[in-house]
Amino acid sequence: MAKGDPKKPKGKMSAYAYFVQTCREEHKKKSPEVPVNFSEFSKKCSVRWKTMSSTEKSKFDDLAKQDKTRYDNEMRDYQPGGKGGKRKKDPNAPKRPPSGFFLFCSEQRPKIKVTNPGLTIGDVAKKLGEMWNNLTEATKKPYVIKAGKLKEKYEKKQECSNVAILICDPALNLICGVACVLSGHPFDTVKVKMQTFPGMYRGFVDCSVRTYRQDGLHGLYQGTMPALVANVAENAVLFACYGFCQQLTRTLYGLERVSDLSDLQNATAGSFASVFSSLVLCPTELVKCRMQALHEMKVTGKTFLHHQVSTWSIMRSVMQTEGPQGFFQGLTSTWLREVPGYFFFFGGYEISRTCFTKTGQAKGELGVVPLVVSGGIGGACFWLAVYPVDSVKSRIQVLSMAGRQAGFLSSFINIIKTEGFLALYCGLTPTVIRAFPSNGALFLAYELTRRALTNQASNH
Numbered sequence: 001m002a003k004g005d006p007k008k009p010k011g012k013m014s015a016y017a018y019f020v021q022t023c024r025e026e027h028k029k030k031s032p033e034v035p036v037n038f039s040e041f042s043k044k045c046s047v048r049w050k051t052m053s054s055t056e057k058s059k060f061d062d063l064a065k066q067d068k069t070r071y072d073n074e075m076r077d078y079q080p081g082g083k084g085g086k087r088k089k090d091p092n093a094p095k096r097p098p099s100g101f102f103l104f105c106s107e108q109r110p111k112i113k114v115t116n117p118g119l120t121i122g123d124v125a126k127k128l129g130e131m132w133n134n135l136t137e138a139t140k141k142p143y144v145i146k147a148g149k150l151k152e153k154y155e156k157k158q159e160c161s162n163v164a165i166l167i168c169d170p171a172l173n174l175i176c177g178v179a180c181v182l183s184g185h186p187f188d189t190v191k192v193k194m195q196t197f198p199g200m201y202r203g204f205v206d207c208s209v210r211t212y213r214q215d216g217l218h219g220l221y222q223g224t225m226p227a228l229v230a231n232v233a234e235n236a237v238l239f240a241c242y243g244f245c246q247q248l249t250r251t252l253y254g255l256e257r258v259s260d261l262s263d264l265q266n267a268t269a270g271s272f273a274s275v276f277s278s279l280v281l282c283p284t285e286l287v288k289c290r291m292q293a294l295h296e297m298k299v300t301g302k303t304f305l306h307h308q309v310s311t312w313s314i315m316r317s318v319m320q321t322e323g324p325q326g327f328f329q330g331l332t333s334t335w336l337r338e339v340p341g342y343f344f345f346f347g348g349y350e351i352s353r354t355c356f357t358k359t360g361q362a363k364g365e366l367g368v369v370p371l372v373v374s375g376g377i378g379g380a381c382f383w384l385a386v387y388p389v390d391s392v393k394s395r396i397q398v399l400s401m402a403g404r405q406a407g408f409l410s411s412f413i414n415i416i417k418t419e420g421f422l423a424l425y426c427g428l429t430p431t432v433i434r435a436f437p438s439n440g441a442l443f444l445a446y447e448l449t450r451r452a453l454t455n456q457a458s459n460h
Helices: 015-030 038-051 054-077 100-115 121-134 137-168 170-196 204-215 224-252 265-293 294-299 311-321 322-329 331-356 368-400 407-420 421-425 428-458
Strands: none
Touching: 015 038, 015 265, 038 121, 038 204, 100 121, 100 137, 100 265, 137 428, 170 224, 170 265, 170 368, 170 428, 204 294, 204 428, 224 265, 224 311, 265 294, 265 311, 265 322, 265 331, 294 368, 311 322, 331 407, 368 407, 368 421, 368 428, 407 421
């Protein structure tokens, strides 16, 4: 593929190019451990080609004709993308590190120019290649080690650069947030209603139907705006911190690269990252949950607010009655849910990707379906592990509209004593169903974007 335009057809090969390719394959079969000296190899191929008869060359001519036909057919359908087809470089992108050979060249080129001032650029390059090929492995080792260290620094900078673009791209975060909310918010609304008022509905279907009859689709999408803000903010903080927490975990375990982290270590990094995402998630979830369960609060006489109010009305009510600290009611419950929950979330996701990865394949090469399924499995693991904690959080955040609630532990014990342990699992069905479209879309967007950023950086 052309470097400027990845969609441009591969260039056609000449008969001589096919011959050289064949010679190279023959050399690899006969002497796989012997490195190729390209200068000498090219000379031998040239001499051998000149001495070959027309009959011997005919098979290579046929291959070249077939490739020319292929190239002409592909070029008929090809439409160049943009002027020049050249990707604009990002001046802030990390500079790709040199290889061990190029470090050697940088060191030896001035010396060759001093001792041989008459040599052309081509001759200098040829001499450097010969000098490198004649070095022993022990002599090459310092250059190779230095190149490895430079590559590690480059990968760290590139990871930080990619994370920064993920955070700073509002369009990307907004698109991911809209996709997650549109696909999963009705399930989330039913979940909150059933968690907060478990005796009011017979189950998932009953709650969904009654909500639709009462307020239509608007009732199922109550709290969409704070949910969208929560999703965008949480994902931006979570995945940014996930990258940094992976680096921290890598350092703690003494590993060289993030790619060396095990599934368990990645899960630990995700758990660390959730501590920070909870700080932006708690206030927005409080507003969302109150809007979703406002009809039930009105019916039971626990609030005088109208059940179809705006996000701003709920925020103003919290500020007037509880002050700024009122937005953080349920923060302890949020941490108790997020920290262990995201351990299972990222753990389930990474383990699922490992199961989908074939022998010889990297996780980063997985297709769309495995990514979506892995994201869904991660979300399902999250909710199955911490759902009772989320039920307590929802009650604290919603019922605090009628007065300050007890803490997490007291609320948890009170629910078990008065309603039984199963009351903590009301609304689990829509939550697990919601996990697949919402989290599948989230991880798909994250992975595809990260790959695109990595590919873009690699072209710089």
